[in-house]
Amino acid sequence: MENLDVHEGKTTAIISYITFIGTIIAFIMNNDKHNSFAAFHIRQMIGLSLFSLVNSFIIGRYGGIWASGIIGIGLFVLWIIGFIGATQGEEKKVPFVGDLFQDWFKNIG
Template structure:
């Protein structure tokens, strides 16, 4: 029971910053800066998810759209919006819900955040 209370406190303290992290790359940067002084594992989790989504979006617009096709980039863009919604809803609900396909990789790649 004690661990559950600590976990709920961590989520409650970090929920706003976790939500902010999903509001564009600017929101991710703001959430990162706010989370830097007093690390909150819940916020860090969602920042890692959003950084990963931002990187894929950049690669999609820089590489896929330019060198493959706009149609492929559009399909990937729609998939990224769906993944973003899943992550955003997890932050709103207070859940550490990994986005499908890439969530585990994002947590591993950005584990120092």
């Protein structure tokens, strides 16, 4: 990753981690620039957001509040890892599912 890509895309990458609305805003901001660093983090956050929705609506409803809470804490830890990677200018994939997110959403960016 070139240092210029990281520098130019860092703000957009950080914005992508600020709620789902931030992810949408970052996606729109990156639509014109096509910065690979920002796109990497947008893909990570889209995946985390989708997992969070599944946790809230499906696991929370059918698995119980305890299961949903434990998974929610895990998703929060993954969010922190991704956010720290964005602020430090690293393409750090979230553990366990980061590769999946990059593969599933490879057309984004």
